[in-house]
Amino acid sequence: MALSHDVLVVGAGLAGMRAALAAQAAGADVAIVTKVYPVRSHSNAAQGGINAALNPEDSWESHAYDTVKGSDYLGDQDAIEILAREAPGAIVELERMGVVFNRDEHGRLGSRNFGGASHARTYFVGDFTGQAILHVLYEQLVKSGIRTYNEHFCSQLLADGGGAVAGVTAFDMRSGEVLQIGARAVVLCTGGIGRVFEPSTNALICTGDGSALAYRAGAPLMDMEMVQFHPTTLKSNGALISESARGEGGYLLNSEGERFMKKTAPNAMELASRDVVSRAAQIEINEGRGVDGCVLLDVRHLGAAKIMERLPQIRELGLEFAGADMITDPVPVLPGMHYQMGGIRTDVHGATPIAGLYAAGECACVSVHGGNRLGANSLLETVVFGRRAGAAAAEFASGRKAASLPESLRDDEERRLRTLVERPGTERTAALRLEMGTTMTRQVGVFRDEPTLRDAERKLALLRERFAGVSIGDKGRLFNQALVAALELDFMLDLARTVVAGAIARTESRGAHTRVDHPRRNDAEWLRHTLCHHTPDGPVVSTAPVTITQWEPTERKY
Amino acid sequence: MEVKLSVQRCHPDARPASWWQDYTVDVPEHATVLDALLAVRDDQDETLTLRCSCRSHICGSCTMRINGRSTLGCKTKLDAARARLREGEPIRIQPAGNMAVIKDLAVNLEGFFDKVKAVTPYLQPTGPEPEREYIVPNEAMLTVREAMACILCGACVSACNSLEAEPRFLGPAALAKAWRFTEDPRDGRDAERLEFLSSVPGGIWDCTHCFACVEVCPKDVRPMERILELRRRSMEAGFTDNNGSRHSQAFLDTISRSGRLDETRVAMRSVRGPSELLEWTPVGVKSFLRGKVPLRHKPIPGALRVKAIFAAAEAQGRRDSKRGAR
Incomplete structure (x- = not known):
């Protein structure tokens, strides 16, 4: 039986689920193809939070300016304006869906400081904000009844005679069965390319599948040289220690016990943007002021109670993979590959140059991050541009007839995969x-x-x-x-x-x-x-x- | 360092379909069981199948049994896994329990997710929409967060003893999820949720409070405690027309009266009525033959003091609830 949907989303992380919900809200019949299960996505790993100028003393212009400056002026300012303007609404929407954001003393959403930001505009759930949001979007996905093709690997994009995208081939990893799924519009939300580097903070599934599919289909990849190295990763396995450790007041020290950030960022210190901090840390290490190839992250002065309430998960990581209890010891860290600012070039509606093909989230490049992404802007990008891409894809799909693709495409793909296995x-x-x-x-x-x-x-x-x-x-x-x-x-x-x-x-x-x-x-x-x-x-x-x-x-x- | 693993393999197409296979790998000191398995898959045996992704216990993919204990491969250091083994004894790796194996360590998760879906796992506010966010105390969010820490890895389900006997049991993960909504001040459907959870086959009364889920949960969600709280709340809300809550009440009554459990009375009072009692006759007869249905029930010598303890506890409970109301 031929499978077909108005909108097919590839990837079930934050961007993918948000896009699917938006496409359904716009009246489309939607399905998601994911190579894992929805709650397994790498969106889980975002620890620190999500940015928005919600506080009356803050403004979207300030958020946008910080983002432009953080991007080293490579971000597209029209896209950044949209990101900052739509942020407050997006966060309130997540809260109403059920995200258990931390509150202030009045029971309103409470925020924390983050790198490169001129206001405390990062909203958070302890230090597992990504997981907390991902699981709530999954709840909404369950509510929506949207079909998900779980553990299906999308192996190629299909085009109609006019060059517009018309569906995908995917195989059910569990059974090996190859499917041809027709679609009037496809939204790629496949995340980053972290595994291109070794080590990387990224999960093993972050292999840039969608970026490569789009690239091969003729969509250009933009600013791919812009790879973010996070200043604080663990040496043993590349695991990430969230920026929230510095946001809550943590210090970075060299072997002489000096807060070396004063040399390069005397005002922002440890909360300068990530590219600045990573360069500074790498210089300390290269010039012999490191500790066993690392610098030291020190949060001891925050006290056990604050560490346990706000940073419990990263303390756990430090204990397990660095053998250091952050309550009593500094933990050695070094810059490690963390995020891809570049990606599939899209407009502010998530549209790529290929008709019917959309992209959102880390695999896309709108570009809101330019040369350097600010912490807590990536979760924001997934929900703001995920929603926009889903809505735009639904609109495109409604104005287009389903292409009739020959069923033989499925057989061709099955043969190609079989040949690959047997060669x-x-x-x-x-x-x-x-x-x-x-x-x-x-x-x-x-x-x-x-x-x-x-x-x-x-x-x-x-x-x-x-x-x-x-x-x-x-x-x-x-x-x-x-x-x-x-x-x-x-x-x-x-x-x-x-x-x-x-x-x-x-x-x-x-x-x-x-x-x-x-x-x-x-x-x-x-x-x-x-x-x-x-x-x-x-x-x-x-x-x-x-x-x-x-x-x-x-x-x-x- | 060199590590020996013994992995329970399963390929439904192969004959035999299941076997144990030993591997020896060289991995760094700090490595986890998952690292060792990935080294096997990368360098020795590409047919070895296991799910994994984040390597930092946040995605919930690599659930497995290590030396019989349900856990995450990425959260188990090799040192810890070897600590109780004899010299040269391999670390035993098996797929998660209570779920059918697809291949090697990959089990069928559809039933697991179906049960999560069965508890209406999304917020259902009933009042008017607030202008902006809901105003709720941080403490309430911190409490709900304890269950939101669940990564749906299924280690609890793998270890659950009730599920072995009653496959319909919704299980610790889904019920912890359900608790999260009854605890959330923004949700307006507590009564409906509690009614469903206390009456559906496989609901909250099927937990045997064995603590296995509490013991294995990698995120300290303590599912069993959530289930016990759901029971208490459902009884308080008046959902007592079910065997579980009748059993619970009868248990209390007999102990408060005589100082010890009166099995016969508890059994008779737990069922709905004579017709259901009839259904249980075969079990009753078997139990009787094994001496589990004593015909005479004598109070213990200190029964009066037990009564006093119950009275004191009830009085304290009344004082507490008054304070809570204020």
């Missing part, structure tokens, strides 16, 4: 993935230069060739995770090359992208987005202007 070879997925990840971390990290990037480019091209020799170690149909891992690596190899291509092209230092051979920001040439286009020979880079509405670029000081 002979000597390479192993895990080995190639590790080489890719360590190359990216070593050569495309906090500090970059052209020769090192060129070398990474060559290594990635070689890995792409070697991928053809990967043999899949599971030949069965049921729950073939070896097949899934190979498909994910195939996607990630494409994405890694776009990160490097963007990094080579951008001959300046802006936001998270620091070129030691081009140490200055260069607005004359590079107040522009990079766009990566897919070709059989690898990515080709072009550029596009940044939208400026009311904030002219100036030097960034914290």
Whole structure:
């Protein structure tokens, strides 16, 4: 039986569920395809909070300006204005859905400080805000009755004769059955590309599937060189220690016990934006003032009671993976890959240049984060632009007839996957993935230069060739995770090359992208987005202007 | 360091369909059981199937039994898993319990999520919409948050003893979710929720309060305590026309009267009436033959003092509820 929906959302994290609910509210028949279950998404991991100028002393203009400045002026200001204006409504809506936000003494929503922000505008649920919101959106999803294709891996986008998106092929990982699902509009909400780097704070499912699908289908990827390195990750396994530790007043110390942020950000100190703090921490480590390759995060002065109420989960992480109890000891941390500011280029309605194809959340680049995302703006982006993309996709779908795709497309895909499983070879997925990840971390990290990037480019091209020799170690149909891992690596190899291509092209230092051979920001040439286009020979880079509405670029000081 | 694992494999297509397989892997000191299993899958055996994602116990994917205990692979350090084993004895890894295996450590989760869906798991406010957010005390949110910490990993369901006997039991995770709404001052459907939970087959009265879910929960949600509170609240709300609450009341009555449990009386008073009593006759006969239905029930020597304890507890309860009302 042919499956078909008005709107098909790929991914069931915050952006995906919000998009699906919005599309349904606009009257569309909606379904979600997810390679896990809705509550398993990496949105869970967002600890600190979600930003909005709700307080009467705050303003959306202030939130927008902080975001523009945080982005190092690479964010598109029309999109940022929308983000900041729609934030208060979005948070109140989440609260009414049932999110158990912390309150102030009057029972109203209570906020905390966060990096790069001029007001305490981060609303939160302890230190598991992402999980608390994700599970409430899941509750709303249950209420809506929207169909979810759980543990279905979306393996390709289907187009109609005119080049518009007309559906996907996906396989049920549990049974191996390949499905063809028709759709008048598809919304990609597949999250970040964290696993391109090793280590990364990102979950193992963050393999950028949607970004790669869109890229291959002809949608350009924008600003892929803008990779956020979070200042406080654990050395042992790359796990994230939330910015809320610093938001609540935590210090960063070097081996001499000095709060080294005073050198680079004397006003904001530890709460300067993440690119600034990560660079400062990496310099301490590189110049020999680190502790075992790390700097120290110290929250002891907050006291046990506050740590237990506001930071219980990260204390648990410190205990388990660093052997340090943050109540009594500082915990060693270092900058680690955390977030991809770049992604599938969309307009403020989530529309990509491909008709019928939409994107929202971390996989998309609207762009509200530009060169550097502020903490607690990512959860906000998922709900604001998830809603907009879902509504826009529903509207597009209502004005379009369903394409009639030949059923043979399903059979073709089944044959392609079977061939992949059965092909002979000597390479192993895990080995190639590790080489890719360590190359990216070593050569495309906090500090970059052209020769090192060129070398990474060559290594990635070689890995792409070697991928053809990967043999899949599971030949069965049921729950073939070896097949899934190979498909994910195939996607990630494409994405890694776009990160490097963007990094080579951008001959300046802006936001998270620091070129030691081009140490200055260069607005004359590079107040522009990079766009990566897919070709059989690898990515080709072009550029596009940044939208400026009311904030002219100036030097960034914290 | 070198670690030995023994994994209970299951491939429905293979013959035999289930077997134990040993692996030895070299992993760093701080590694978890999940890290070790991923090292096996990456480097030795790509057919080994397990769910995982976040590696920091927030996504709830890698639920499994480690040396018989239901837990998350990513929350169990290898050191801890080996602590009670003999020298050279492998760490035993099995799929989660109470759910059918699809392949290796991946179990069928559809039934688990169906039960979560069965408790009307979304906020149902009844009053007028506030202009902005609902105004509620932070303490109330902190209390609800205890259950919102649940990541739906299913470790509790895996360990649940009641589920083995009664597959319809909604289970600890779904009932902790249900509690979250009865506890939320923004929800207006407490009565409907409590009525459903106390009367549906597999509802709150099917918990045997064995503490297994409390013991294994990786997020300290303490599902059993939530279930006991749901029972108390449902009885207070007058939903007492069910065997569970009749049983509970009869239990109290016999002990307050004679100082010890009168099994015969409790059994007879727990059922709805003569027709249901008839249904239980075979069980009754069996119990009788094993000496579990004493015909004569004598109070214990200190029964009067037990009565005094009950009276004191009731008086204290009345004082507490008055204070609460103020």
